[in-house]
Amino acid sequence: MSGNNVRLQAIKDVEAYVPPAVSFDPGEEPGEIFGENVFSLTVMAKRLPKTVYKSVLATIEHSAPLDPVVADAVASAMKDWALEKGATHYAHVFYPLTGLTAEKHDSFLDPVGDGTAFASFSGKTLIQGEPDASSFPNGGLRNTFEARGYTGWDVMSPAYVLENPNGNTLCIPTVFVSMTGEALDHKTPLLRSQQSMAEHAERILKLFGHTPDRVVSFCGPEQEYFLVDSHFFLSRPDLLNAGRTLFGAKPPKGQEFDDHYFGAIPERVLGFMMDTERELFKLGIPAKTRHNEVAPGQFEIAPMFERANVASDHQQLLMTTFKTIAKKHGMECLFHEKPFEGVNGSGKHVNFSLGNSTEGNLLLPGDTPHDNAQFLVFCAAVIRSVHKYGGLLRASVASASNDHRLGANEAPPAIISIFLGEQLADVFDQIAKGGATRSKEKGSMLIGVDTLPVLPTDPGDRNRTSPFAFTGNRFEFRAPGSMQTVAGPMVTINTIMAEALDYIATNLEAAVAAGTDFDVAVQDILAEIIANHGAVVFNGNGYSEDWQIEAEARGLKNLRTTVDALPELIAPEAIELFSKYGVFNEREMHSRYEIGLEHYLLTVQVEANLTGEMGTTIVLPAAVRYQTELAQNVAALKAAGVEADLSALEAISVPITDLKAALTKLTEVTSVDHDEDPLVQATYVRDNVLPAMAEIRAAADILENMVADDLWPLPTYQEMLYIL
Numbered sequence: 001m002s003g004n005n006v007r008l009q010a011i012k013d014v015e016a017y018v019p020p021a022v023s024f025d026p027g028e029e030p031g032e033i034f035g036e037n038v039f040s041l042t043v044m045a046k047r048l049p050k051t052v053y054k055s056v057l058a059t060i061e062h063s064a065p066l067d068p069v070v071a072d073a074v075a076s077a078m079k080d081w082a083l084e085k086g087a088t089h090y091a092h093v094f095y096p097l098t099g100l101t102a103e104k105h106d107s108f109l110d111p112v113g114d115g116t117a118f119a120s121f122s123g124k125t126l127i128q129g130e131p132d133a134s135s136f137p138n139g140g141l142r143n144t145f146e147a148r149g150y151t152g153w154d155v156m157s158p159a160y161v162l163e164n165p166n167g168n169t170l171c172i173p174t175v176f177v178s179m180t181g182e183a184l185d186h187k188t189p190l191l192r193s194q195q196s197m198a199e200h201a202e203r204i205l206k207l208f209g210h211t212p213d214r215v216v217s218f219c220g221p222e223q224e225y226f227l228v229d230s231h232f233f234l235s236r237p238d239l240l241n242a243g244r245t246l247f248g249a250k251p252p253k254g255q256e257f258d259d260h261y262f263g264a265i266p267e268r269v270l271g272f273m274m275d276t277e278r279e280l281f282k283l284g285i286p287a288k289t290r291h292n293e294v295a296p297g298q299f300e301i302a303p304m305f306e307r308a309n310v311a312s313d314h315q316q317l318l319m320t321t322f323k324t325i326a327k328k329h330g331m332e333c334l335f336h337e338k339p340f341e342g343v344n345g346s347g348k349h350v351n352f353s354l355g356n357s358t359e360g361n362l363l364l365p366g367d368t369p370h371d372n373a374q375f376l377v378f379c380a381a382v383i384r385s386v387h388k389y390g391g392l393l394r395a396s397v398a399s400a401s402n403d404h405r406l407g408a409n410e411a412p413p414a415i416i417s418i419f420l421g422e423q424l425a426d427v428f429d430q431i432a433k434g435g436a437t438r439s440k441e442k443g444s445m446l447i448g449v450d451t452l453p454v455l456p457t458d459p460g461d462r463n464r465t466s467p468f469a470f471t472g473n474r475f476e477f478r479a480p481g482s483m484q485t486v487a488g489p490m491v492t493i494n495t496i497m498a499e500a501l502d503y504i505a506t507n508l509e510a511a512v513a514a515g516t517d518f519d520v521a522v523q524d525i526l527a528e529i530i531a532n533h534g535a536v537v538f539n540g541n542g543y544s545e546d547w548q549i550e551a552e553a554r555g556l557k558n559l560r561t562t563v564d565a566l567p568e569l570i571a572p573e574a575i576e577l578f579s580k581y582g583v584f585n586e587r588e589m590h591s592r593y594e595i596g597l598e599h600y601l602l603t604v605q606v607e608a609n610l611t612g613e614m615g616t617t618i619v620l621p622a623a624v625r626y627q628t629e630l631a632q633n634v635a636a637l638k639a640a641g642v643e644a645d646l647s648a649l650e651a652i653s654v655p656i657t658d659l660k661a662a663l664t665k666l667t668e669v670t671s672v673d674h675d676e677d678p679l680v681q682a683t684y685v686r687d688n689v690l691p692a693m694a695e696i697r698a699a700a701d702i703l704e705n706m707v708a709d710d711l712w713p714l715p716t717y718q719e720m721l722y723i724l
Contacts, residue, residue, distance in 0.1 A: 007715055010231035014723050017229070017330050019268050030277075035284035037085060039078055039159040047077040059155050061357070063198070063214040066155055071123025078159060079108060079121035082170035085161040089169045090121060092129040092151040094176035095186045097137040097595050099485055101316050102176075104131045105169055127153045129174065133184060137598070139591025141182050148179050154187060157313045160283050173313050182588055186487035189583050190309055193494035196581040197354070200501035201378075205359060207508050207518070208374050213356040217494050219311035220474070221486045222302040223318065224293055224346035226334040227269060227724060232715040233332040237618075238610050242603075243336035243483070244401070246611050247619060247697055249704040250342045251718040254296070261294045266724050269299065272329045276301075279321050285314045294410070295343035296721040305351065305474075308494070312487040315348075331724070337481040338404035340717060345405035346482035350489050353474040354378070354497070364473045370427045370436035373522050380529040381504055382475055383418060383428075385496035386468055387536035389577070390416035391557050391568035393468070394479070396492040398562040398596060400603040402481035407560060412467030412478045414565075415551045415558045417538040419469035422460030425539055432530045435523055465542030491583065498581045504529075562600050563682045569593040597678040604685045608670055611693045615663050618713050619700045623656050626707045652706050659699035666692040 035042075041060070044053055052073040058064035082090065091103040108119040133142065133149025157173035176185035183189050198215040205212040233239050238246040255261075265273065273290050280287045286304035293300050306314060319335060326333035338345035355361040362378045369375055386393065393416045397406075405411045420428065423440045430436035440459040447455065463469050467479045480489050504525055511521035535554040540547060548558060559565040568574060570593045578584040584592070630649040637644040669688045674681045704712060 006235050007713055008710065010229075010235045010715060011719060011723070013231045014229045014719075017231075019271055019329055030281050033278065034281045037161045037163065037282045038284040039081060040284065041158075043081060044074075044077070047081060049073060056155060061214075063195070068123070068127065071127050071153075073123075075121050075123045075126040078126065078170065079119060082159075082161055082168075083108065083119060085170075086163075086168040087161050087170045088167050090125075091169050091171050092131070092153075092174040093171045094131070094151050094174045095312075095316060095485065095487065096176060096184060097139070097186070097592075099186075099483070101320065102131070102136070103169075103171065104129070126172065131176075133176070133178060136176075136184060137595045138178070138184055139594035139598075141180075141184065141587060141591045142178055149176060149184055150179070151176050154191070154309070156191070156307070157310050158284065163279075163282075182585070182591075186312070186485050186491070187309070189491045189588075190312060190487045190494070192583045193491045193498065193581070194308060196498040196583065197494040197501065200498050200505055201354060201362070203505035204377060204501055204508070205362075205374075207505065207512070210359055213358040215354055215356045215362070217308040217490065217497075218305045218353045218355065218361075218474075219308040219486055219490055220303065220305040220351035221311060221315050221480075222300060222347075222349040222351070223315070224298060224300045224348065224482050225322065226295070226297050226336075226339050226346065227272065227299065227326060227331045228297065228334060228339075228720050229723060230327065230330050230332050232720045232723075235715050236720075237614055238607075239332070239334070239339065242607050242610055243334060244339045244404075244607075245341065245717075245720075246607060246693070247614065247700045247704070247714060248341060248717045249701040251716065251721065253718075253722075255294055255343050258294070260292050260296050260298070263292045265290070265292060265299075268329065268331075268724055272325060272331065273299075273301075275328065276322055276325045279325065280318060283314075283317060283321070285318055287318075293344070293346075295340070297340075297724065298344065298346065305353065308352075308486075308490045312485060312490065315486050335483040337399075337401045337483060340721065342717075343721070344410040347405065347411055347478060348480045348482045348484065348486065350477040350480050350486050350493075351471070351474045352477060352490070352493055361473055363470075363475065365424065367442065368439045369424060370430065370439045373519070376427070376431070376436075376526055377504060377522060378501075379420075379424065379470075380428075380526050381497055381500035382468075383536060384503065384529050384533045385493075385500040386416060386418050387533035388500075389492070389496040389574075390536065391559060391565070391571070392492050392496065392574055392577075393477070393489070394557070394559045395565040395568040395596075396489045397479045397481060397484065398559075398565040399481055399484060400562060400600045400607075401483055402479075403561050405481065406479060412465060413542050413548070413558070414479075414560045415542070415548065415556050416467050416479070416536075417542065417551065417556060418475075418536050419463040419466035419539055420537055421458075421462075421470055421539070424460075424470060425537060428526075428530045428534070428537070431523070431526045432534065434527075463539060463542070466538070467542070495578060495581055495583050499577055502581075561686055562596065563679070563686050566593055566596045566600075566682075567679065569596070594678065597682050600682050601678065601685060604689055605670075608666065608689050608693055611696050612663060612666050612670075614714075615659060615666075615696045615700060619703060620656070620659055620663070622707055622711050622713050623652065623659065623703045626711050627652050627656060629708070629711075652703070655699045655702040655706070659696065659703065662692065662695040662699055666696060 052070045055067045055070045059066045089105040089107050091105045093103045096102050109117040110120045111117045129151040132147050134147040151174035154173045159172045162169050162171050175188040178184055201215040202212045277287045288304050289302040322333045353361055353363045365375045366372050406414050427436045442459050443457040445455040445457050469476050507525050508521050512518055569589055575586050575589050634644040669692050
């Protein structure tokens with residue numbers, strides 16, 4: 001079957017598709033199934049001996065050291081519960097530096113000498129596993145022939161049973177480390193950074209007179225994604241292999257009418273959402289909000305806040321669930337940051353806060369934040385940390401795919417700044433001038449319709465162009481890409497907050513010890529921070545060109561690409577920071593840098609190979625076929641004595657010539673021998689390979705708008721974005 005028939009057949013298949021019945025029972029209360037497949041505290045309380053349960057609870061709720069003696073009792077109860085849920089295997093689930101999840105399934109059954117078998121699962125097996133670590137990214141932390149790696153049970157993140165038509169599996173979230181204890185995953189540094197941040201946050205709370213419970217960071221990720229019919233997806237080699245379209249002309253209608261944003265959710269998509277939410281609820285993932293996003297075919301789901309460690313695990317599980325359920329509904333879920341050029345890309349906004357069970361949310365300002373010194377101290381810590389380590393925040397979201405999104409008028413710029421809003425900006429301005437005495441108050445809105453209630457208004461607006469914006473009781477980091485794990489940004493946020501909180505606590509402790517009144521010491525440290533780090537606060541339009549000029553004058557970094565950002569990871573001050581707070585040693589920092597560059601190079605290499613292959617074997621033949629039809633038409637007209645119009649033939653010959661030249665250029669730039677330094681390689685790829693790919697696309701997209709529709713082989717944007 002020729003390429004053009006594949007596309008046309010795909011359209012027919014989509015039109016004939018009948019979606020499956022949604023498994024969500026309208027009579028079923030979501031609360032009945034929430035967490036039913038989770039080995040939760042409720043389940044543990046029923047199944048564990050009281051002393052064991054109290055020991056485990058102390059670790060989960062108060063970060064007390066895990067008593068290894070309890071492992072056998074927990075393992076036995078967990079095994080019995082999982083077997084009742086139909087599980088036949090167990091798996092230590094870990095999060096290697098691929099950005100995906102990894103797991104090795106082992107059967108519960110152990111054979112015995114008489115030809116029978118019995119189910120077993122010991123505490124030792126629960127606590128530690130040993131997958132082969134040789135083939136995971138490690139950035140030089142180990143040699144390929146060194147295969148030993150360990151997984152270790154993370155009691156803070158609950159085990160769960162993952163259902164599958166082919167068998168259920170008990171999944172146990174774990175860390176993944178080398179024989180030397182160095183982190184080969186995302187979870188280990190997240191737990192380390194959380195522990196360090198908590199230590200210094202609690203020092204500050206003690207200065208304010210509290211006896212604090214363990215402080216933890218919270219994360220609420222907003223996941224954006226696209227849905228595309230599977231028939232179209234499988235007809236696009238670029239989507240299949242790279243996750244984004246490398247060719248595609250702008251459709252007649254894009255997102256310019258803003259009619260998709262918060263519009264009525266298509267019936268087929270709503271069925272998919274209902275099915276995914278049911279599965280998420282069973283896994284204890286608190287999915288809360290769903291809606292259409294700005295671009296056609298784009299949607300969002302936002303879970304409730306959870307402890308950052310659990311939120312990170314749940315986010316990975318959510319992405320896996322979405323991929324699985326989308327296929328069931330005849331669709332493909334795309335998490336690439338920019339699957340379609342010319343319309344908005346997808347991000348994963350990381351909403352960050354910190355708090356505990358005794359003092360609550362430490363980023364809650366109250367109605368009069370000028371009187372809330374404790375809040376102002378923690379807010380000032382954010383200001384200091386983001387200003388001092390903005391480059392690290394940028395590096396934490398750096399990838400070849402996210403480069404297509406950051407800096408466009410759809411996502412925050414690569415310049416990391418903070419939006420405080422009118423109320424807080426005014427309070428900190430007063431502090432800088434000697435002391436805050438007032439806060440802008442909330443207002444009310446009269447709409448002018450007697451039957452409508454008076455609506456309360458906030459003391460300031462929100463700012464969607466800011467990469468790190470205060471939104472009332474949290475900070476929203478809008479730069480993370482939709483495909484990445486939230487663990488990376490959270491590790492950086494926790495660590496830079498640990499440094500800022502340490503700095504503030506040390507200064508306050510010294511001032512009080514020297515006899516300074518505590519309130520005066522707080523005012524002094526707040527004034528110092530806003531004077532030294534206030535340049536990072538920007539409440540204006542982050543999309544404007546004027547801001548880029550102003551940001552440079554303020555001394556803020558503008559790390560436009562991954563190649564610019566990744567060296568921040570191995571700057572001396574970064575290595576000192578992460579080492580001091582026990583998150584990464586120098587080798588681990590260099591490994592992250594090396595892996596980031598390697599992933600960048602591999603991503604562009606795959607895309608360049610695809611661009612050349614598709615341009616040569618799909619786009620060019622279709623264009624030449626149409627050119628031949630036009631030429632045959634001209635020849636036939638001339639043979640019949642009719643004057644032939646050559647304009648169409650001449651017009652299509654120009655982009656065909658351009659396409660051939662661009663394909664030749666791509667071959668040339670990808671054949672160059674590279675320096676061994678991966679940064680030099682990545683710089684070359686960014687400056688030479690990506691522009692060559694763009695030239696091929698430009699010619700191909702012109703041809704798409706010229707070639708006869710029945711000859712064009714690739715599903716178009718018009719079809720993929722609008723036929724669901």
